[in-house]
Every structure is written in structure tokens, then in C-alpha cells.
């Protein structure tokens with residue numbers, strides 16, 4: 102007799118648990134009051150190898166630190182910045198050792214090491230800084246007009262945490278030995294005034310994504326003034342605040358002044374009929390803890406319409422059906438976060454080991470269907486350079502041998518206003534070369550050799 106076939110994924114409710122931070126030698130005496138203090142979390146962020154050693158004591162072998170140092174010297178596009186809250190979600194269920202720390206999904210993107218990377222093809226030949234060309238589409242400093250009715254407002258270039266795969270590695274964070282970062286030059290107040298002036302002059306723009314960096318690093322009074330300014334523009338109908346800190350530093354969003362300020366902003370948005378939402382960035386179920394859920398519910402209680410997730414799909418982190426569904430059920434069922442998008446990791450330098458090919462993303466989208474409520478089933482999207490977000494099944498042509506997919510668009514961006522061909526052009530997106538058949542990999546080696 103054959104055993105009855107089960108479902109490919111078996112759902113089981115998993116209540117959230119705050120991992121015990123005292124399992125880390127450096128935090129043995131840290132109290133709950135310290136842990137829940139945003140200020141303690143910020144002061145105790147891990148910014149370098151020395152501070153990581155202090156927290157980890159003798160849990161990790163020297164090989165790990167040498168591997169990390171090699172990455173920071175030669176490959177990292179982001180500097181290190183990890184709030185204790187995030188570090189505490191690595192190997193959450195026991196005291197870490199070298200092997201479990203190496204294998205941890207959150208570690209893999211927050212503390213990348215040299216041996217994680219694909220050393221044959223660390224970068225795709227078409228990878229670039231600012232791979233989405235956001236700066237090319239700046240209409241004022243930090244204001245990207247890339248879609249007809251929407252703008253992205255980058256208020257600042259810092260975050261409370263720096264993620265190894267950051268798409269905005271060109272601008273965000275401190276310079277690293279491999280990347281000299283761009284700098285915003287205007288004073289914040291002048292930059293913000295320029296954004297408001299553009300929105301007032303362009304009533305066709307109805308949707309503003311307020312981002313960075315991470316808005317949790319904007320001093321609250323400045324952020325509130327900016328948001329109230331947006332809400333005073335009658336043509337702005339959607340405001341979305343982007344903050345990974347809701348997961349990485351939920352303590353920030355639980356501070357009294359921030360909660361009271363968010364309530365004022367949410368009430369004003371409701372009175373004016375504006376959809377105010379918060380977008381966060383969670384990539385793995387282990388990052389969801391009761392404190393994250395508390396911060397989310399607090400935002401919803403003060404009147405924010407919705408909290409949604411925009412995760413990034415990455416090999417070694419979450420690019421399996423089970424990992425994505427575990428995360429989506431955790432967000433939807435336990436943390437009050439709508440699973441909204443998973444972006445394919447962008448074609449930035451040294452990110453090949455994280456990126457997945459389009460066919461793999463299509464397969465994952467297929468396999469996610471039918472488990473979650475329809476409105477909470479995330480879309481997996483590819484942000485195609487010069488095109489914008491496309492659902493992964495929307496490609497026009499796909500050359501699997503060379504890993505090149507072709508995409509079209511249905512609107513002009515701010516740099517194509519006068520381009521008659523803009524809507525008929527095919528735009529290319531490239532799969533990671535190590536995922537191609539041998540013939541495709543040979544073809545790319547030849548391309549690089551011929552150009553080189």
C-alpha cells in the first residue's frame with residue numbers, strides 16, 4: 102500500500118517567540134527594560150567585527166571572523182550595522198555555534214562573508230550601482246519620478262540597520278572599501294521643500310512612497326512636518342512610509358513620542374481621505390517576534406490603514422516555497438502584516454549568490470498560490486531596469502540558455518517623455534550566470550573575454 106500523499110506544504114500555526122538574548126555572552130545581564138529601549142538598541146548596534154566578538158564571546162571560530170573580514174575588505178557593498186533585535190533573531194532557538202551561525206538565513210544577508218559569494222561570478226556583467234536608475238529619474242534631490250502617478254521620496258541616506266543586498270547601495274549607508282557612496286547635498290529642509298513644490302506643481306502624482314534609507318532615522322519632528330506637508334497637498338491620495346526598522350528595531354516605533362505623532366498623522370490622513378500605510382521589509386519568519394507584532398498592532402491601533410511587507414527573494418535566505426509560506430503565514434496570522442510583494446534581488450554588484458533566475462521566481466509564485474487568502478497572497482515581482490515592477494510571469498520573451506528575459510512597459514518615465522519608441526522597446530533582465538546551462542555559462546565567459 103502506498104502512503105497517502107500529503108500537501109506539498111503543511112500549514113501549522115506557529116505563535117511568535119522573542120528569542121532569549123541572554124544566550125549571547127555579551128548580553129547575559131541585559132534586562133527586559135534595556136532590551137525594549139530604542140536608545141539601548143541604537144547604542145548597542147553591532148558596527149564592526151570587534152563589537153561582534155564582544156557580543157558573541159567565544160561562540161564563533163576565528164575562521165568566521167577571517168571570512169567576514171575578507172568580505173568587508175573586498176566585496177561588501179554595505180557597511181555593518183545590526184541592531185541587537187536583529188542579531189537576536191539569528192539562530193533563535195539555541196546558543197549559536199560557528200556552523201549554525203554560518204547556516205542562518207538572517208545572518209546570510211545581514212552579515213555576509215566572502216565564502217557566501219559566488220567567487221566565479223560575484224557580479225553579473227550587467228550589474229550596476231543604482232541598477233534601477235533611480236537617480237537618473239530624480240526630479241528634485243531624492244525624489245524619483247519613475248511611474249506616471251507615483252513618486253519615491255528618499256528623505257535621507259541612512260537606516261538603523263544595513264542589509265548586505267541593499268538595492269540603494271549606491272547612496273545608502275557609509276562608504277565601504279569597494280563602494281564610495283554618493284551623498285545628498287541639500288539641507289533636509291530644502292530637500293523636503295523641493296519635494297512638496299514638485300508635488301504641488303504636478304497634480305497627476307497622487308501616490309508618495311516616503312523612504313530613504315529608512316524613515317525611522319528621520320528625527321520625528323522633521324518626519325511629522327514632512328508628512329503633514331504631504332497631507333496638505335490635495336492631490337496626494339496615498340502615502341506609504343517605508344521602514345525596515347519596524348522589524349529590525351520595533352522599539353523605535355513603540356516610543357511614546359513616535360506613537361503619539363503617528364496618531365496625529367493618521368488622524369489627519371483619515372480626515373483628508375488619504376490612505377496612509379506603512380511598508381516594511383521582512384525576509385524570514387525568524388525575524389518576526391512578539392515585539393515586532395506589538396509595534397505593528399500599535400501602528401494599526403493609532404489609525405494607520407495597513408502595514409504591508411515588501412521582502413526580497415534571496416537564495417539561501419527564503420527562496421523556497423516553505424520558507425516563503427512560513428513567513429507569509431507568520432506575517433498574516435501572527436503579526437498583522439500583509440504579505441504584499443517579494444522583489445527579486447536587483448542586479449547590483451556582488452549580489453549574484455543571492456539572486457534567483459526568473460524561472461525559479463515563476464515556480465515559487467506558482468507554488469504559493471492557493472494557501473493564503475487571495476488578498477494576502479504575495480506577488481513576486483522583478484524590478485526591470487528602465488521598466489519598473491513587473492509580475493514575474495509578465496515577460497515577453499525568455500532565452501533560458503543565456504538567462505535573458507525581455508520585458509515591455511506601458512508608460513513613460515520622466516526620462517522618456519519624448520521617446521516615441523519607449524512603449525515598444527524590449528528591456529532585458531539577466532538571470533545569475535551560475536544557474537545557466539553549461540553552454541550559456543560558456544557564452545557569457547566568451548562575451549566577457551571578448552570585451553575585456
Ligand code: SF4
Nearest residue numbers: 260263264267314345
Ligand atoms: S533598510 Fe532598506 S534601504 Fe536600508 S539598508 Fe536595508 S534594504 Fe537598504
